[in-house]
Amino acid sequence: MVSVRLVDLTKRFGRVVAVDHLNLEVAHGEFVALLGPSGCGKTTTLLMIAGIYRPTEGYIYFDDRVVNDLEPKDRNVGMVFQTYALYPHMKVFDNIAFPLKLKKVPKEEIERKVRRVAELLHIEDLLDRKPGQLSGGQQQRVALARALVKEPDLFLMDEPLSNLDAKLRVEMRGELKRLQKDLGITTIYVTHDQLEAMTMADRIAVLNNGRLQQYGPPEELYRKPANIFVAGFIGTTPTNFIEGTVTGGKPLKFEFDGRVIELGDLSLDDAPSEVVLGIRPEDVEITEDGELEGEVYVIEPLGRELLVTISLDGLHIKAVTGAESDLRMGQRVKFKIPPEKVYLFDKATGESLL
Ligand SMILES: Nc1ncnc2c1ncn2[C@@H]1O[C@H](COP(=O)(O)OP(=O)(O)OP(=O)(O)O)[C@@H](O)[C@H]1O
Ligand SMILES: [Mg+2]
16 A cells, blocks of 8 residues: 655646646545546546656655656556456456466466455456456456456556446445445545545545646535635535625625625635625525525426526526425525525636635
8 A cells, every 4th residue: 555646747748738737645545536527637647647658747656755767567556447448358257367467476376366356346256257248337346356456555546437327336336435445555536426526535636627626525625615616516416606796894795686695704805806606506595584586497306305496587596495395486486595605706716715
């Protein structure tokens, strides 16, 4: 097991800056998710850590050792990709055994290690089959087994669950998390799915355009987003953003479209007047004594709850409310934006002001 430290890690492809001065520390045994939209530099980062790409600038440390010049095979890293890349003509046993055969591990030891890792992943009955005779989830387990059998110091996974159907993905998500904790192998996990990152990782690094936006535990990213991008990316239903101005001292007031929301005792020194207020749908309260009023535009049942879109003269605000509510489309509705749940961002920079 190793810790990983990235220092100003940068990768340019011609004029494209895929990864831009990334600084990140991953502790021993930690599970870190690299999260961000398509093209933000997740895979490029992972391939640099694995040694497949050379950084244009910056350093990669494994513990206290710079590994920039270390060959991939000498890094003792296990990788799992989105496409499982199993060898179709080989049986499952031989697929898993492959990395050990490359290392010329004795036959009996290979036999023992393959059986043990197969048991761990509950595929011990599939060892005589070929990949074509397995389900997607079983193939995924074989790919994991092949990465684990080398007993890597570091586990790198690039969207390993995205080829599975929704149900299996949820199941494997839990199993992978459990497995990682049981084995204690330092893990870096790439995904564009915020829910996967939130549910599995100890810490999440959010990337956009090759740059780190925020790094912290899931609750921190959810509760204290550093900027508009993170607030919009993290959360099952997207955060509402309302452009307006802040005025006054205590209580601070937020004005938009001729409406005012009192923000209580928030203290904002030197705040710009042009701001963006963010509020999560699950924090908007539909209540008779709400100070805002709009019209129910659409209602989307989510099972236990309803996602209600409220129109304020065309501005749409989403709220989550209990499924027992008897709201109807087109009716007037009062609601509240609780000041303690609000985020405020500088409109010009997108950075949080709180
Ligand atoms: N070999 C390459 N040559 C040129 N540009 C590349 C190369 N690999 C990646 N890029 C560019 O670098 C940027 C980051 O790519 P990367 O594959 O790391 O994104 P990603 O976050 O993994 O995206 P996705 O979620 O779609 O897999 C993109 O703009 C991409 O087009
Ligand atoms: Mg990728």
